[in-house]
Amino acid sequence: xxxxxxxxxxxxxxxxxPEFVRLREGTSVREAIRAVRASxxxxxxxxxxxxxxxxxxLKGTLEMRTLLAAPGDEAVxxxxxxxxxxxxxxxxxxxxxxxxxxxxxxxxxxxDREGRLVGAIGVNxxxxxxxxxxTEDFERMAALVPGEGGYKTSSVWTLxxxxxxxxxxxxxxxxxxxxxxxxxxxxxxxxxxxxVVMSNIPMLMDTGGNAGSQxxxxxxxxxxxxxxxxxxxxxALGKELLTSLLCGVGLGAVNFARMLLISRDTALEAGxxxxxxxxxxxxxxxxxxxxxxxxxxxxxxPALMAGPLLTTIVDILGLIIVFALVTALV
Amino acid sequence: xxxxxxxxxxxxxxxxxPEFVRLREGTSVREAIRAVRASxxxxxxxxxxxxxxxxxxLKGTLEMRTLLAAPGDEAVxxxxxxxxxxxxxxxxxxxxxxxxxxxxxxxxxxxDREGRLVGAIGVNxxxxxxxxxxTEDFERMAALVPGEGGYKTSSVWTLxxxxxxxxxxxxxxxxxxxxxxxxxxxxxxxxxxxxVVMSNIPMLMDTGGNAGSQxxxxxxxxxxxxxxxxxxxxxALGKELLTSLLCGVGLGAVNFARMLLISRDTALEAGxxxxxxxxxxxxxxxxxxxxxxxxxxxxxxPALMAGPLLTTIVDILGLIIVFALVTALV
Numbered sequence: 001x002x003x004x005x006x007x008x009x010x011x012x013x014x015x016x017x018p019e020f021v022r023l024r025e026g027t028s029v030r031e032a033i034r035a036v037r038a039s040x041x042x043x044x045x046x047x048x049x050x051x052x053x054x055x056x057x058l059k060g061t062l063e064m065r066t067l068l069a070a071p072g073d074e075a076v077x078x079x080x081x082x083x084x085x086x087x088x089x090x091x092x093x094x095x096x097x098x099x100x101x102x103x104x105x106x107x108x109x110x111x112d113r114e115g116r117l118v119g120a121i122g123v124n125x126x127x128x129x130x131x132x133x134x135t136e137d138f139e140r141m142a143a144l145v146p147g148e149g150g151y152k153t154s155s156v157w158t159l160x161x162x163x164x165x166x167x168x169x170x171x172x173x174x175x176x177x178x179x180x181x182x183x184x185x186x187x188x189x190x191x192x193x194x195x196v197v198m199s200n201i202p203m204l205m206d207t208g209g210n211a212g213s214q215x216x217x218x219x220x221x222x223x224x225x226x227x228x229x230x231x232x233x234x235x236a237l238g239k240e241l242l243t244s245l246l247c248g249v250g251l252g253a254v255n256f257a258r259m260l261l262i263s264r265d266t267a268l269e270a271g272x273x274x275x276x277x278x279x280x281x282x283x284x285x286x287x288x289x290x291x292x293x294x295x296x297x298x299x300x301x302p303a304l305m306a307g308p309l310l311t312t313i314v315d316i317l318g319l320i321i322v323f324a325l326v327t328a329l330v
Numbered sequence: 331x332x333x334x335x336x337x338x339x340x341x342x343x344x345x346x347x348p349e350f351v352r353l354r355e356g357t358s359v360r361e362a363i364r365a366v367r368a369s370x371x372x373x374x375x376x377x378x379x380x381x382x383x384x385x386x387x388l389k390g391t392l393e394m395r396t397l398l399a400a401p402g403d404e405a406v407x408x409x410x411x412x413x414x415x416x417x418x419x420x421x422x423x424x425x426x427x428x429x430x431x432x433x434x435x436x437x438x439x440x441x442d443r444e445g446r447l448v449g450a451i452g453v454n455x456x457x458x459x460x461x462x463x464x465t466e467d468f469e470r471m472a473a474l475v476p477g478e479g480g481y482k483t484s485s486v487w488t489l490x491x492x493x494x495x496x497x498x499x500x501x502x503x504x505x506x507x508x509x510x511x512x513x514x515x516x517x518x519x520x521x522x523x524x525x526v527v528m529s530n531i532p533m534l535m536d537t538g539g540n541a542g543s544q545x546x547x548x549x550x551x552x553x554x555x556x557x558x559x560x561x562x563x564x565x566a567l568g569k570e571l572l573t574s575l576l577c578g579v580g581l582g583a584v585n586f587a588r589m590l591l592i593s594r595d596t597a598l599e600a601g602x603x604x605x606x607x608x609x610x611x612x613x614x615x616x617x618x619x620x621x622x623x624x625x626x627x628x629x630x631x632p633a634l635m636a637g638p639l640l641t642t643i644v645d646i647l648g649l650i651i652v653f654a655l656v657t658a659l660v
Binding site for chain 1: 363366367370371372373374376377394395396398399430431434435436453454456457458460461464465467468469471472473474480481482486487489490493494496497498500501502504505507508509511512515525528529530531532533535536537539540541543544546547548549550551552555557558562565566569572573576577580581584585588593607611641642645649
């Protein structure tokens with residue numbers, strides 16, 4: 001009915017099982033129960049029965065509990081759910097997980113493109129898919145190359161091998177920060193603001209990075225849970241901009257007060273750093289929100305765009321913002 | 331049988347339902363099927379039947395599929411699984427999720443401390459628990475106060491409110507970095523290494539932060555999936571130290587080559603920064619691994635210890651390491 005090597009990884013076709021009970025139209029409840037007992041199957045996929053027509057096309061689904069509660073001579077067509085949920089074999093496994101979660105399914109039918117029933121995915125497989133996809137997202141967001149197998153069974157070589165690629169890429173990109181600082185070193189030495197800028201760079205970069213991580217994590221998680229489609233992008237960007245304005249102004253104000261009252265910096269010093277904090281937070285939120293959206297449109301995993309990659313971009317932006325402010329004032 | 335306000339949040343008791351079929355010992359298969367049909371229940375919790383004794387204590391579980399495949403006059407005791415898995419009401423919901431995942435359950439029985447059956451948790455509730463717990467971990471690891479409801483339904487005020495507390499705490503703690511840099515400013519101005527150290531601080535801090543995030547994410551995820559118990563802590567720490575040695579030496583070597591060959595820094599400059607990178611990565615991995623372990627022993631959520639809090643600690647450590655190296659050489 002289908003060729004195995006056509007089934008791509010992480011699709012519904014790759015995780016479905018051929019373990020299900022198929023009933024023809026015209027079957028009675030009594031015959032259906034007999035078919036279940038005769039199937040000899042032993043899995044959760046048994047708890048949803050599928051009714052197909054002569055060509056094998058899926059016409060309806062029937063929960064075992066509905067079957068058991070019905071009189072023996074009733075026809076299954078009278079009981080079956082014709083507004084059923086199904087996926088095609090080439091659908092992403094994450095989409096299958098969304099449907100099982102949304103409709104509280106025990107078994108999700110899988111069809112080919114012509115609507116012919118080819119398999120079923122039990123809810124216990126979906127539990128594994130959810131854990132696996134979430135683990136991948138956690139790993140991508142922490143700049144890890146996702147690995148097979150658990151932490152305990154991975155060797156030290158494997159662990160290091162999954163960390164080094166991103167560490168190297170990110171180290172190389174943060175060298176750009178070093179170049180930026182070097183090229184402004186003379187300016188900073190000349191400016192009265194030099195000392196205060198240099199010492200506040202880590203705070204500025206950390207705060208921007210944190211704000212960006214917050215945005216990107218919320219957006220990526222909403223996408224992964226299927227709560228945010230591409231149509232929600234504009235609304236989400238609007239929300240992030242307003243939120244970042246609140247956070248940016250709040251943090252800037254607190255920092256201004258701190259520098260003026262506790263660190264005894266001048267109003268100019270406090271003003272420049274605080275304005276830089278505010279602008280960096282706004283930029284960080286906007287980027288943290290836009291990067292995962294872009295990734296999804298390019299059919300990349302949005303989780304790749306969070307965490308460290310974002311942090312490096314935000315670091316560079318934070319430096320550009322503060323150096324631009326100093327340059328404008330010198 | 332139990333008092334509602336004694337049920338704590340996020341426990342098995344809080345997510346169980348009273349929807350299940352209880353069979354007394356001595357029931358036949360035919361009577362059991364009749365009990366299921368008469369129950370009128372309509373949920374996935376129906377697919378596992380529970381057999382209790384006179385005092386209501388759980389004696390065994392019976393899958394609906396086993397029941398359906400058995401002859402009508404067989405006694406349920408002969409079919410039931412006496413090596414069943416159950417949780418008590420005050421067990422954490424995450425533990426319930428581990429058991430359902432591990433044993434591919436459709437319904438997990440919940441008992442009181444005396445072993446009396448009080449409820450059941452269907453696998454579809456467990457799917458929601460998993461998504462909810464993972465979302466909380468994602469949020470905690472990105473320095474967000476976990477919120478109720480999805481991104482789309484949250485107001486801008488709520489979004490900002492869940493971000494500001496950690497942003498403020500982290501901004502305050504990274505002020506420590508500023509103080510550290512200020513107190514070493516004179517030393518750096520005197521030292522020939524001053525320029526190269528100042529410009530490489532962001533790279534050093536980013537690399538340390540990334541390495542620490544990698545460790546903590548892997549450890550926290552392994553804990554959340556139930557793959558790592560407290561007994562594995564020593565083994566994991568050993569693994570992290572070896573892995574960090576590989577990563578630290580690798581990154582230090584690449585950085586040494588880069589500074590010497592591309593940036594045309596002196597061997598001393600390249601050596602100091604590269605040694606600082608190596609030591610910071612090792613320290614970051616160790617801390618990224620130990621913090622979640624400590625959190626678990628203190629009964630805090632390990633996810634609180636990842637990401638930004640870790641980053642700030644690692645930033646400070648990185649600065650201390652590089653300043654100590656410079657001081658030793660001046």
